[in-house]
Amino acid sequence: MAWSDGLEEGTQAYEIASSPNQHVRVIAGPGTGKSFAMKRRVARLLENGIEPSAILPVTFTRVAAEDLHRELVCMQVPRCEELVGKTLHSLALRTLMRHHVLAATGRTPRALNNFEIKPLEADLAVNHGGVIEVRKKIKAYESAWARLQRDEPGYVQSAEEADFERDLTAWLRFHRAMIIGEVIPQLHTYLATNPAAQERTEYSHILVDEYQDLNKAEQGVIDLLSDNAEVCIVGDDDQSIYSFKHAHPEGIIDWVATHNNADDLSLEDCRRCPIQVVDMANALIAHNVNRPVNRVLAPMEQNGAGTVSIVQYHTLNAEILGVLNTIAELIDQGVHPGDIVILAQRGVIGTPIYEGLVERDIPVRSYYAQSELDAEGTQFRFALLKLFVNREDRVALRWVLGRDSNNWRTNSYRRLRQYCDTNEATPWETLVQIETGDLNIPYTNTLVQRFTAVRNEIHQLENLVADNGITPVIDALFPDGDPAVRDIRALALETLAANDEDDRVSFLRELTSAIARPEIPTEIEEVRIMSLHKSKGLSAPVTIIAGCIEGLLPQEPKANLPLAIREAILEEQRRLFYVGITRVKASPAEGKPGTLILTYSQQMPLATAMGAGISPASINYGEANLLASRFIREMGQAAPAPIAG
DNA sequence: GGGAGAGACGTTTTT
């Protein structure tokens, strides 16, 4: 298929696909077909014979990266299967792994698992004011990097911060690891300080989706990679919902000014949503006062009005029941379960709906985070697996040595580490020496006991390795039938099947990344339940948003924050709701008008409210009184009048 | 090094 098939010359979509400008910026509202136009641009490049390896399509999430790849393959563009959409993060890890880069940075790009950060916190807590304080300081460190604060003129670091940073990086260097927030900044530093680096001219074409979700460091990396490249960025500041990740949506606004002679293109026709939903979205987002441009989504006549209902229930239980009944009715009427998406900002609302659907035998899938590594026992086995693959995995060793202690045995570990530092020994070999009596370090008895236990376990695992590879090791670590390890076992076996059994290192690398990756089925057969953040980038003929109450949507900002910050948080919450309602897809020709249902309730048990971090308007005999979300009011005449359920 | 009890705090989310 030719890249321009079905693209009308002179339209913005055609311009996006065809512009030869060095810099192209596209501002595109929800459902306006930005991904479509981007794909056509990639198709044009490939058809013109550009090497796939010289094209870098960057997305924010893995889901989006895989999505892009899949759709390009579907277009049957020549050599498209060689083109791999990347997340900036995976690109950074791969680049930092290159030998010459490793040599230049002196840092190992081995990212810490969430659970592995605990001993790091405990080790630093001793000299830096306790675990909570350390956590704050790590956050500040990551945030300074993410926002490239150090590059700002006049940036001064306090002695305390400098102290902390020195100890933190010393820990990370010793343990040959990085915290996740360092990955992109490390690449940024490498590129910025090595203007002659091959990486800066590796690409001739860079395409960035959801640019408003990138933080300053990420945006900086794009600039540093594009010495030689035509760059096309796409995004929408009205859909910026990642401030907690230090996203820098101003970057997309300023981009035309900071990049010479850039094309400034935009897409306004909302091809996805029914007319009424577009009107509601416009009315809602107009309440954000800090918008650089008051852009308006244009409704499309052929999409039809759609069906929208707003329903208030008496209690949370009634709301959940109401949603369940609505879904059951829709399915009875012939709606495919895969066409229904339920958005709820808290597990306390989403999970009962999920359980209710399971009970009614309606196929359903929940996307609330539940990590394979949640259970402590699983973490231990995963750490064992890491040590089985590599005895010198110092992070995993540190973790198993401190496990089961409320201070992670920081005192004895400090002695061990000191010895290693002064004698340039590795922790593993040092512990072996203490164990055999060749060496004595005082106050390390428990540590060595732990070590012996772990070493024995690994020894046993090693004995299991047979002609048929390491499958028995998986069986031993993640036994069949143990519900606590069911998910990780399945992932491990899957990974094993796709890998060379003898290559432990690549097996572990693949498994680690499989754990981090949310599964995305190609064919959707079930009702999907997820948070509003997760819904970004997808659309569904029936979208239900439950729990539209004050305190949840919008979330109440902490009262002690300055007014300007509280207002910024509120505006982001409004954008989140804007993203939510614009998931609705109208396909009248297929008998799918596009259905949006917003629900809320007047009361929920106080305990539920507290557990979900909702501060109630008032309390009445153990029941929290709830108010309708202000966002419902803000949609004004564009929205239908709420009804009682 | 580790257990018991008091007190603080809590979401959403990416890699």
Added chain:
DNA sequence: CGTCTCTCCC
């Protein structure tokens, strides 16, 4: 309400 952290004490 439940979980986590911190302090105190053995």
